[in-house]
Amino acid sequence: MQRYRDSEIRSPRGNQLTAKSWLTEAPLRMLMNNLDPEVAENPKELVVYGGIGRAARNWQCFDKIVETLKNLEDDETLLVQSGKPVGVFKTHKDAPRVLIANSNLVPHWANWQHFNELDGKGLAMYGQMTAGSWIYIGSQGIVQGTYETFVEAGRQHYAGDLTGKWILTAGLGGMGGAQPLAASLAGACSLNIECQQSRIDFRLQTRYIDEQADNLDDALSRIEKYTKSGKAISIALHANAAQILPELVKRGIRPDMVTDQTSAHDPLNGYLPIGWTWDEYRQRGKSEPETVIKAAKQSMALHVKAMLDFQQQGIPTFDYGNNIRQMALEEGVSNAFDFPGFVPAYIRPLFCRGIGPFRWAALSGDPEDIYKTDAKVKELIPDDAHLHHWLNMARQRISFQGLPARICWVGLGLRAKLGLAFNEMVRSGELSAPIVIGRDHLDSGSVASPNRETESMQDGSDAVSDWPLLNALLNTASGATWVSLHHGGGVGMGFSQHSGVVIVCDGTAEADARIARVLTNDPATGVMRHADAGYEIAINCAREQGLNLPMMA
Amino acid sequence: MQRYRDSEIRSPRGNQLTAKSWLTEAPLRMLMNNLDPEVAENPKELVVYGGIGRAARNWQCFDKIVETLKNLEDDETLLVQSGKPVGVFKTHKDAPRVLIANSNLVPHWANWQHFNELDGKGLAMYGQMTAGSWIYIGSQGIVQGTYETFVEAGRQHYAGDLTGKWILTAGLGGMGGAQPLAASLAGACSLNIECQQSRIDFRLQTRYIDEQADNLDDALSRIEKYTKSGKAISIALHANAAQILPELVKRGIRPDMVTDQTSAHDPLNGYLPIGWTWDEYRQRGKSEPETVIKAAKQSMALHVKAMLDFQQQGIPTFDYGNNIRQMALEEGVSNAFDFPGFVPAYIRPLFCRGIGPFRWAALSGDPEDIYKTDAKVKELIPDDAHLHHWLNMARQRISFQGLPARICWVGLGLRAKLGLAFNEMVRSGELSAPIVIGRDHLDSGSVASPNRETESMQDGSDAVSDWPLLNALLNTASGATWVSLHHGGGVGMGFSQHSGVVIVCDGTAEADARIARVLTNDPATGVMRHADAGYEIAINCAREQGLNLPMMA
């Protein structure tokens, strides 16, 4: 069982097939793209993002998935179980080519301890959300979501204007690294605490962050300077958030917004305890995991207490989906959940209309293909200034990582419209090779996660996970190219169940039919789920879009 | 929200459609059949079996499911979420007509307390295994499984001869009621303790049990008489098992085999504490659930202690999949798991070859249709004496309940062969209407349940639930007629995840293709799962049957 391999993976480019069809070439390229050094956090250990979110269980499994996809026929389906290719079965042309289940555990055993035990025996893999389901596209994937969140928070708390305001946060990892850029795009300054210099360097290189401060005093004086002059500059600080936040509280410093994106969901691998070096943390994690977990959670408790202090001063404070409140709660911070998660606070109204992190990638590897799709989006959605602004800024400020890709939050109706248009562009030769369309598992109808996406549902159905399971079954029945079911993404073992979907636009008429079904049904399940919970916006959306929801009629 | 309705449901019979095709008529009839008073334990409250295993969330949902199925087109799919029809979506002809997810909860919240809270708000339904997935066929469904278990135990412990032996057990509910008949068919006497007289009456009526004793002394003298004379007679005793078992230990009575099928998995609804009447138990369950649960679990602890005492005397003792050991463990019986579950003890070798509770029902309602399929099975499997014996006895001793049905444990290879033959019989008119083919969720590839079906897996992967999820996704991709994903069946909330599948033989060529795929792929996932865990029997079976398991090559 080989976990580490000193090799560099990069997806093939161009329009020549290495597999037997684009429906198998696409998962092949996207798996490899997930491990592209431009994309993945630690590709040599198969880690894509989010702590230990992997693309394959080990290198033997990776090799075998690649080999199997190369030989897979158009009426066969490959099953992947926690990153291992376990079977190939005869299905049919309209069935998915790959079906994936990652990290799922029977609830009573669904905790990190049991997972780590299995992982140690080579029997498990943490799939996070898009790591194990092969549709991670680097930090861009999260930029728009973070941007939408900051913008919405600005709308709610600062009359829509974040000029001269600053956001305090931590974590510059695979997803957290999007925060400084998103803050700048939204017009705010930001102070970003990160305990690994390498992560800061990576964000400076890719222009996601503007400057690094030498120390806390330097950081604060930069913040003061830029907020005064109204410049939306992002600043990194190499430090431990659990130390810095209480210090800021003590000093009476008032940020304008507070959140966090350390990998708190995974205390063994993703959150540095106060006073430790990262290396020490990683090494002792192997020999004395219990001690390490305890230390990490104790630091999280301090971190959350400081966040609560900020909130009590009236500063908008929210959890950004890393389960840090739960960890603090387990360490005795009984009011940890006093500040809200970002979904009920800012994202749910979008989910009610099936709007979420829709995305696509150009299998050609050619940035022009994405620019052409950008133009097509503007053409088809001519009157959405906010969306046009996003596309313009994305083109200017976001470096592609790996295969060129675009993310664009749109909902029920528009997703299918865009998908069909892209397929037509492939058919006509306007694009140089097929496009894959997917989304995050964090989406309207695809996740049950009571501390994050389904926190504080109106009817109390936060923990009901029938919905993501139905979403995966329906996407399979609709003819998606690959479908996945994961457990524990974002918030860690025990706390979420969610599903992913990807569909290929290969330019064929068969793809038209599949795209129309999948890109309608997938967001429709989100509208359905929120309508069922009683949200007016969703009920109205269902009516407008003509959904058939039997108990609503 | 109407939970109770004073009406009697009975499936339509004959070959006239009430829906638009047999693919929608079939789930309609099987849903109704699940609630046939001959089939269901408490149909007026929609309860099919296994404590509170329901077919639909409430009567409004039932009506709407029926109405929706009647109107459903051949390229549409109905989604059912915990017994509620939540959406109809465009799919395609080879997609399932119904996709079901019941009782699924995010792991951290996957316990009875949270479930009951949701249930109280009308947001949940316990689907058990085949209750919420509409392929329960009454006690027959379990007779062969229980029979196979007793026979295998006889083989292991009594050189294959149970003459003059007696089995001690409890619970004569929906499934437990199969025990006395299965014991008789296997050649043994049995003493069956049941605390509700109505349940005993029902089993006497349907000839599943032979006699009722007046009291314990009477029961023991009957046992003595019949074991001496070598007659395989079954005896019911109206009493509380938690009281009787310790009493038997005290008296030094030695049964030849000990097990139990009370609904211990559900302490609030399925297990009577010592000293309580059933009515009192049910009523106080509503007003003071905590007290009731505690009392039930305390009695279970005494029950399990007595079972452990029997085992220490060398008497074959096993858990029959009701999670009673876990409940006792939680009440401080630290060695509760000293006696094994029936799966690792007796069933796993069958699972390794994809063998499990395969079953089918005649939508015509005509018993002749089933007798013709019985004959076809004998014709196609001419040299399996054990199977022929089963079919003969089943015809003689088992009264049909609701739509005539047959269960027959067969595995990979034979399932598809039989399915195709039945479809041919429908096509040729030999059978008077279509047949549905399904199975229990307790099957080779469809369940993760560490206290039951996946107890003590060779590689320690008991709790990995990727497998049933992949099974459901693959059955969906293969063109099953309906597919379901449940949580908590058999062993209760938190302890299992499992999937169901049903396929219709409507005599068409399209059905041939679907049947060949589904009835191959479904048991093949079981062989795959056991081969992956390292079982030689499964690895050999995979080779013989030519399965494509990439990491095994």
Ligand SMILES: NC(=O)c1ccc[n+]([C@@H]2O[C@H](COP(=O)([O-])OP(=O)(O)OC[C@H]3O[C@@H](n4cnc5c(N)ncnc54)[C@H](O)[C@@H]3O)[C@@H](O)[C@H]2O)c1
């Ligand atoms: N939309 C969402 O809900 C959403 C979006 C993005 C991320 N998340 C969550 O946010 C978390 C981060 O995701 P990621 O992909 O960036 O993970 P990651 O593991 O790649 O990055 C986490 C970063 O936090 C840093 N860090 C750890 N402890 C720290 C400490 N005490 N002080 C300062 N820095 C510290 C690490 O060095 C690392 O760079 C995850 O829990 C993820 O699930 C949620």
Ligand SMILES: NC(=O)c1ccc[n+]([C@@H]2O[C@H](COP(=O)([O-])OP(=O)(O)OC[C@H]3O[C@@H](n4cnc5c(N)ncnc54)[C@H](O)[C@@H]3O)[C@@H](O)[C@H]2O)c1
């Ligand atoms: N193959 C399997 O794994 C398998 C098969 C059948 C049943 N089961 C399990 O067995 C249990 C029974 O299933 P069912 O469908 O028959 O349930 P059920 O609820 O219909 O029947 C349970 C019966 O036990 C009786 N009972 C409860 N407490 C008792 C006590 N203290 N003493 C005597 N009788 C008592 C009840 O009156 C009831 O008739 C369930 O937990 C089920 O999951 C497992």
